[in-house]
Structure formats: structure tokens, C-alpha cells
Amino acid sequence: MDFEFTEDQNLLAETVQKFMAARYGSESRRAAHKTPGTWSRDVWRTLAEMGIVGLLVPAEQGGIDGGPVETMLVMNAFGAGMLLEPYWSSAVFATALLRRLGGPAAAKLLASLAVGEHLAAVAHAEPGARYDDRVQTLARKAAGGWTLSGAKSVVIGGGAADTLLVTARVQGGDGVSVFAIPRTAEGVRLREYPTIDWRGAADVTLEDVRVKSEALLGGEGAAQKPLDDAQDVALAALCADAVGSMKAALEATGKYLQTREQFGQPIGKFQALQHRMADMLIHFEQAKSMAYLAAMQCEAPDAGERRKAMSAAKVVIGQSGRYIAQQAVQLHGGMGMADELDVSHYFRRLTAHELTLGDTDHHLEKFAAATR
Amino acid sequence: MEIAFTAEEQAFQDDVRRFLARELPADIRDKVYNARHLDRDEYVRWQKILHAKGWGAPAWPVEFGGPGWSAIQQHIFDEEMALAGAPRTVPFGPKMVAPVIMKFGSPEQQKRFLPRIIAMDDWWCQGYSEAGSGSDLASLKTRAVRDGDHYIVSGQKTWTTLAQYANWIFCLVRTRPDGKAQAGISFLLIDMKTPGVSVHPIITLDGAHEVNETWFDDVRVPVSNLVGEENKGWTYAKFLLGHERTNIAGIGASKRELQRLKKIASTETRNGKPLLDDPHFASRVAQVEIDLMALEVTNLRVLSAERSRRDPGAVSSILKIKGSEIQQTISELAMLAAGPYALADVRQARDAGGAQGLLGPAHATPLAATYFNLRKTTIYGGSNEIQRNIIAHMILGL
Numbered sequence: 022m023d024f025e026f027t028e029d030q031n032l033l034a035e036t037v038q039k040f041m042a043a044r045y046g047s048e049s050r051r052a053a054h055k056t057p058g059t060w061s062r063d064v065w066r067t068l069a070e071m072g073i074v075g076l077l078v079p080a081e082q083g084g085i086d087g088g089p090v091e092t093m094l095v096m097n098a099f100g101a102g103m104l105l106e107p108y109w110s111s112a113v114f115a116t117a118l119l120r121r122l123g124g125p126a127a128a129k130l131l132a133s134l135a136v137g138e139h140l141a142a143v144a145h146a147e148p149g150a151r152y153d154d155r156v157q158t159l160a161r162k163a164a165g166g167w168t169l170s171g172a173k174s175v176v177i178g179g180g181a182a183d184t185l186l187v188t189a190r191v192q193g194g195d196g197v198s199v200f201a202i203p204r205t206a207e208g209v210r211l212r213e214y215p216t217i218d219w220r221g222a223a224d225v226t227l228e229d230v231r232v233k234s235e236a237l238l239g240g241e242g243a244a245q246k247p248l249d250d251a252q253d254v255a256l257a258a259l260c261a262d263a264v265g266s267m268k269a270a271l272e273a274t275g276k277y278l279q280t281r282e283q284f285g286q287p288i289g290k291f292q293a294l295q296h297r298m299a300d301m302l303i304h305f306e307q308a309k310s311m312a313y314l315a316a317m318q319c320e321a322p323d324a325g326e327r328r329k330a331m332s333a334a335k336v337v338i339g340q341s342g343r344y345i346a347q348q349a350v351q352l353h354g355g356m357g358m359a360d361e362l363d364v365s366h367y368f369r370r371l372t373a374h375e376l377t378l379g380d381t382d383h384h385l386e387k388f389a390a391a392t393r
Numbered sequence: 394m395e396i397a398f399t400a401e402e403q404a405f406q407d408d409v410r411r412f413l414a415r416e417l418p419a420d421i422r423d424k425v426y427n428a429r430h431l432d433r434d435e436y437v438r439w440q441k442i443l444h445a446k447g448w449g450a451p452a453w454p455v456e457f458g459g460p461g462w463s464a465i466q467q468h469i470f471d472e473e474m475a476l477a478g479a480p481r482t483v484p485f486g487p488k489m490v491a492p493v494i495m496k497f498g499s500p501e502q503q504k505r506f507l508p509r510i511i512a513m514d515d516w517w518c519q520g521y522s523e524a525g526s527g528s529d530l531a532s533l534k535t536r537a538v539r540d541g542d543h544y545i546v547s548g549q550k551t552w553t554t555l556a557q558y559a560n561w562i563f564c565l566v567r568t569r570p571d572g573k574a575q576a577g578i579s580f581l582l583i584d585m586k587t588p589g590v591s592v593h594p595i596i597t598l599d600g601a602h603e604v605n606e607t608w609f610d611d612v613r614v615p616v617s618n619l620v621g622e623e624n625k626g627w628t629y630a631k632f633l634l635g636h637e638r639t640n641i642a643g644i645g646a647s648k649r650e651l652q653r654l655k656k657i658a659s660t661e662t663r664n665g666k667p668l669l670d671d672p673h674f675a676s677r678v679a680q681v682e683i684d685l686m687a688l689e690v691t692n693l694r695v696l697s698a699e700r701s702r703r704d705p706g707a708v709s710s711i712l713k714i715k716g717s718e719i720q721q722t723i724s725e726l727a728m729l730a731a732g733p734y735a736l737a738d739v740r741q742a743r744d745a746g747g748a749q750g751l752l753g754p755a756h757a758t759p760l761a762a763t764y765f766n767l768r769k770t771t772i773y774g775g776s777n778e779i780q781r782n783i784i785a786h787m788i789l790g791l
């Protein structure tokens with residue numbers, strides 16, 4: 022057992038933190054939010070040049086072949102600086118899925134993702150399915166390829182994606198398959214909107230979308246395991262992003278309590294607020310532990326152990342994130358409600374994370390089922 | 394002891410229900426039911442309907458145009474209004490400045506302002522808080538210096554709710570710079586059209602424009618707009634704070650929002666069943682409903698004590714704390730009920746011209762924004778920390 026990072030990992034964390042501090046202030050976020058899709062291709066290119074976009078891409082496809090710990094460190098920094106660019110959806114979730122699906126078509130996509138020219142998003146969740154893996158999108162065999170029909174809701178990063186990795190069932194077959202569908206394909210309709218934390222998302226409908234046979238990635242009906250594996254990698258990354266936001270919210274609040282004066286003293290002198298901050302810190306440390314656990318277990322071969330760890334992590338992250346977000350706003354008083362301050366945005370981001378890849382109740386139930 | 398309303402109180406309740414069923418405009422009701430922002434005209438339109446009926450200011454004495462209702466009747470009225478989907482009363486005129494003018498204002502001020510308040514010909518806002526003076530309100534710095542028949546006011550107020558709609562503001566200003574902070578404050582009524590007054594929007598957590606900064610740059614205010622005596626403003630402000638006890642808990646509105654939560658949770662599904670049948674979620678809804686029941690009885694006890702003229706004391710702090718926490722919990726559960734759809738910031742998308750035909754249900758769209766917005770309820774009107782201090786000092790004697 023060892024909770025230390027390697028020298029390379031520390032260097033990576035520093036590099037990304039420096040980038041965020043130098044290039045990703047509140048103003049550039051606000052500017053990005055005003056542009057359609059709420060992200061900046063410039064920022065994306067820089068991240069690609071730094072090798073960060075290709076972090077999870079294998080070396081053969083031009084990536085740096087990183088793992089969950091590297092991802093955690095990068096996501097900590099992105100959560101603290103509240104990156105709007107679709108890193109999590111494209112460079113983590115979609116990349117992890119492509120890697121696990123394998124095959125020449127996926128390898129080609131990975132190579133173009135690594136250089137930052139191309140983006141992808143996993144289009145999996147469906148209307149009415151809540152957080153469940155219920156896939157009704159249908160793929161039918163057609164001459165020289167496939168025809169897909171169905172609907173996908175709240176695809177994070179969907180608007181920015183050039184390729185949608187769409188989960189579907191093959192008509193007459195068993196299991197889930199993944200198809201790579203260009204966003205420009207005929208019959209694909211995207212309705213883009215910002216999420217509550219200013220990132221981009223889209224609802225996607227597919228109406229008799231025709232694609233070539235190579236669009237099927239991995240084997241027919243064989244995508245459930247790659248999908249589960251990729252979702253856990255993405256879940257661990259999400260936890261790390263949340264921990265980054267929690268830390269930043271905690272620090273901002275601590276600073277505020279030391280500088281804001283009422284009744285002739287810093288409000289941090291009031292014991293009621295000291296205890297609240299102490300509880301926030303306890304929540305933060307618990308959350309950080311679970312983000313570590315999630316990073317260490319998200320690729321564990323034992324499915325039962327992994328399920329337990331991942332759901333437990335999401336529960337703790339959800340609860341801690343909500344407590345810290347709410348109290349950070351509360352302790353800032355009226356200023357906590359102001360859009361102008363970052364705290365209100367940490368609040369938004371932490372709320373969004375709780376609603377992504379299964380909320381606290383969903384994972385409580387999964388945990389209970391895994392430990393029965 | 395008897396929990397049921399008397400026959401007269403029940404008859405009154407029926408009266409109010411009939412009136413609301415007949416008179417509340419459907420477009421306004423639908424907006425309230427769906428937690429959408431009302432615009433200025435909608436508030437005014439509804440207030441004028443109430444005023445025409447003689448119900449424009451339920452808490453006012455008959456001599457100023459009130460209906461002369463008991464505290465219980467006012468409570469029934471507030472609750473029926475909220476349940477029916479009537480807009481909340483914009484409190485700054487009828488509930489805040491009016492009682493101060495009635496008690497401490499001159500007969501001229503009463504004649505000039507009160508009829509326009511009840512008819513909502515004027516829209517008032519509250520100018521208390523400043524950037525440096527929130528919980529510690531008595532430290533406020535906006536100055537009013539006497540110059541003949543005028544005060545010259547300079548300074549900045551902040552968090553002024555709906556000042557963008559207002560044409561009058563009541564302010565606490567410093568008229569004596571030295572001595573004890575509380576003893577140098579005056580209560581001033583300021584026409585917002587006076588040169589030197591400017592209003593600057595503040596965007597809040599939910600992305601909405603509900604509050605403002607209000608700046609005063611050498612604004613000339615006639616001395617006749619001073620309420621009561623110079624340097625006694627703190628007493629009046631404290632009177633005002635203790636005045637509005639009924640409805641501070643927002644019980645009617647919480648009951649309405651609870652119904653909405655249940656409706657949402659019965660259409661959303663989880664594991665193939667309505668979310669409201671999910672034992673875990675159902676027990677959380679039940680918990681907040683039980684809290685609300687207890688608060689309702691607490692509120693009725695307070696009203697009953699007021700009727701028998703016993704001082705309910707700092708108990709309004711209890712109502713404020715529990716009432717705001719319940720509001721927040723309900724909005725949080727409603728957002729969680731909508732699941733991933735609550736992620737869409739659709740109001741924004743609509744502004745950008747493209748949110749038609751989203752895949753999620755229509756009820757999902759404002760839920761996160763409402764949850765965000767209601768974080769304010771534990772901060773404003775004396776934060777819940779300050780309310781707990783009051784309970785500790787005033788009730789517990791600690």
C-alpha cells in the first residue's frame with residue numbers, strides 16, 4: 022500500500038495546475054461561456070499540444086498511455102479551475118471506451134483524438150431511463166452497413182463531438198453494441214444546450230441513420246463490458262473533478278472567513294462558523310479518500326469489489342459535494358449568491374456532478390445490491 | 394385545546410377559495426405553479442384585483458383600508474393564496490414600510506403613501522444592506538447630511554430585491570457619524586426618480602436578475618420624507634423586523650411546492666415504478682412533509698399566542714429557520730426527482746433560441762434554477778446563523 026505519487030505524476034499535476042492558473046481564469050471561462058457550445062478550441066489545442074488530451078490514448082496512437090491516477094491528478098486541477106472544455110466527455114469517457122472496444126476503426130479514432138483535431142462523446146443514456154443502462158436505440162443490418170434509430174438524452178459534450186459513440190441493440194440480437202456515428206450523418210439531430218454548470222450538452226435523435234459496417238466498434242452485442250469498464254474510469258475521473266472543486270470552494274470560504282468582517286471582527290472568529298468549516302473539511306477529506314479509492318479500483322478485475330468501491334465513492338462525493346457547496350454559499354452570505362464569485366460556480370459544478378452517471382440514491386442502491 | 398378551525402373560520406376559508414377560483418388569472422397561476430419568474434405587470438395586475446375586493450392588505454387595520462382580519466384569518470388567507478397559485482405578496486410596500494409609516498409616520502406621510510401602497514401604484518424596495526454591512530446592519534455607512542429642507546444622501550446599498558421595478562426605496566441612513574452606531578441611524582423614504590439614484594443589476598447563482606446595487610450620489614431628499622425622528626431609525630427598523638410574524642414560515646408556499654414535488658415524483662420512474670413509490674425517495678418526501686406539519690402547528694401556536702396577546706418572543710426565529718430549511722429541502726428533492734434532465738439549463742438555451750423539443754419532460758426545466766435560487770432563504774432576512782444567535786440569547790438566555 023502506498024498513497025504517494027511518482028515524480029512524473031507530480032510533474033504532470035504541476036503542469037496542469039500551472040496551465041489552469043495562467044490560462045484559465047474566471048474571465049476566460051466567462052468568455053467561453055458566451056461562445057456557442059461554451060468551449061474554446063484554442064484551449065483544446067493547447068491541451069492537446071501538452072499531451073493532456075491524449076493522456077489515456079495508447080502510445081501506438083500517439084498518446085501518453087496514462088492511467089487512472091494520472092487522470093485523477095489532471096481532473097483535480099480541472100475541477101479546481103472549472104474547465105468548461107469537454108475533456109471529461111471526450112478525453113476520458115469516450116477515449117476509455119474506444120480503447121476497450123479495440124479494433125482498427127477505434128484505433129484510427131483514438132489517433133485523431135490524441136492530436137486534438139477530433140472530439141468524441143458517448144451517447145448512451147436514453148429518455149425515461151433515468152440513470153439505468155436501458156438501451157432501446159435500434160441498429161438494423163442494411164446493405165453494406167447499418168441503420169440506426171433512437172434517442173439519447175443529456176449527452177455531455179455532445180455538441181462538441183465530431184463522433185458520437187452511440188450504444189444500440191442490434192435487431193434480433195442480444196447485448197449492447199457501440200456505433201461510431203459522425204455528427205454530420207444524415208438523420209442525426211442534435212439539440213444543444215448549456216448544462217447548469219455552463220458546460221455543453223445535447224439531446225440526440227437518430228432517424229434511420231445509415232452508416233458503413235466499420236461503424237460497429239468491438240463485436241456485435243459485445244459492448245456491455247467495455248461500456249461498464251469505461252463508465253467506471255469516467256466515474257473515477259468525475260469524482261476527482263468534484264474533489265478539485267470541493268477543495269477550491271473550501272479554500273475560498275476559508276479565505277473569506279478570515280477577511281470578511283462583521284461586528285468588528287473577521288467572521289471566522291465566530292465559533293458557529295468555525296465548526297461549520299471543520300465539518301466541511303471532514304467532508305472534503307472523506308471525499309478525497311474516496312476519489313483515491315475510485316482511481317485505484319476503477320480498473321480492478323474483481324467486478325464485485327469494483328462495483329462496491331465505485332458506488333461508495335459516488336455516494337460520498339455526492340453527499341460531501343452537496344454539503345460543501347451549500348455551506349460555501351451560506352458562509353459567504355449574500356456574496357455566495359453572486360454569479361460574480363467563483364463559489365456560486367463551484368456550487369453549480371458540484372450539483373451537476375451529483376446528477377451525472379447516477380445520483381447518490383442510485384449508487385446507494387447499487388452499493389446495497391453489491392454487498393447483500 | 395382544539396385544532397380544527399371554528400365554523401366562522403371555515404366559512405371564511407370557503408369564501409377565500411371561491412374568490413380565488415373566480416378571480417385568479419390562469420396565466421399568472423400557471424407561472425406560479427411552474428416556478429417561473431413573474432414580471433412587474435403581473436404582480437401589479439393581481440394586487441389590483443385583490444385591492445378591488447378590499448383584500449389588498451390583509452394585515453392592515455381597518456382605518457388604513459385593511460379588512461380587519463384576525464391573525465388566524467390572515468393565516469388562512471395566506472395559505473389559500475399560496476395553494477391556489479397566487480403570486481406571493483411583494484412584501485416591501487404593504488408588509489414592511491407600511492407598518493412603519495402607520496406607527497411612526499406623519500399623518501401627511503400616511504395619506505400620501507398608504508393608499509398608493511395598497512393599490513400598488515408605487516413599487517417599494519428595501520435599502521438596508523450595504524457591501525460592508527449585512528448581518529452587522531448597524532455599521533451601515535450611507536450618509537444623509539442635512540442641507541436646509543433637504544438631506545443629501547450618498548452611499549451604496551446592495552442586494553436590493555427587485556429595485557429594477559421600484560420607484561420608491563426606504564433606506565436606513567447615517568445621520569450622526571459619531572457615538573453609538575445604532576443611535577445615528579434614520580429612516581428615510583426616497584423617490585428613485587431623484588437625480589443621483591442609480592440601479593445596477595447583480596446576477597445571482599441561478600442566473601437571474603432579482604437583486605441590485607442601488608447607488609446614491611448626492612441625492613437631495615426632502616426632510617419631509619424622514620419617518621419619525623432623526624436618529625431613531627434603528628428603533629423603527631427593529632419594530633419592522635419583529636412585525637411580520639405571520640407567513641414568515643412560508644407554509645402555504647411550501648405546501649404547494651410539496652404537491653408539485655409529489656406530482657413530479659409520480660411521473661418520473663425508477664426501476665420501472667413511479668419514483669414516489671420508491672421506498673427511499675418516498676421516505677424522504679414523507680420526512681419533509683412531516684417537518685412541514687410540525688411547523689404548521691408551531692405556527693398556529695404562535696398565532697394563537699398573539700391572539701391572547703402573549704408575546705411569542707424570539708419564536709419567529711424558529712419559524713424562519715425551519716421554514717427556509719423546508720423550502721430548500723423540497724426544491725432539492727424536486728431537482729433530484731427530475732434526474733439527469735435537471736442538468737439542462739434550458740432557460741439559457743431558450744434565450745439562445747434553441748430549446749424547443751428537448752427530450753426531457755417540461756417540468757424538469759426550472760428545477761435546478763429554483764433549487765439554486767432558494768439558497769438565499771437561509772441568508773436573507775437575518776441569516777439562519779443570526780437567527781440561531783437570537784434563539785440562544787433571547788430564548789435560552791445564553
Ligand SMILES: Cc1cc2nc3c(=O)[nH]c(=O)nc-3n(C[C@H](O)[C@H](O)[C@H](O)COP(=O)(O)OP(=O)(O)OC[C@H]3O[C@@H](n4cnc5c(N)ncnc54)[C@H](O)[C@@H]3O)c2cc1C
Pocket residue numbers: 281283284288291293294351352353354355356358518519520521522524525526527528529551552553554604769772773774775776777778779782
Ligand atoms: C437574494 C437576496 C435578496 C436580498 N434582498 C435584500 C433587500 O431587498 N434589501 C436589503 O437591504 N437586503 C437584502 N438582502 C441582504 C441580506 O439581508 C444580507 O445578505 C444578510 O443580512 C447577510 O448579510 P451579508 O450578505 O453581508 O453576509 P455576512 O453578514 O457577511 O455573513 C456572512 C456569513 O457569516 C455569518 N455570520 C455573520 N455574523 C455572524 C455571527 N455573529 N455569528 C455567526 N455567524 C455569523 C452569516 O450567517 C453568513 O453565513 C438580500 C440578500 C439576498 C441573498
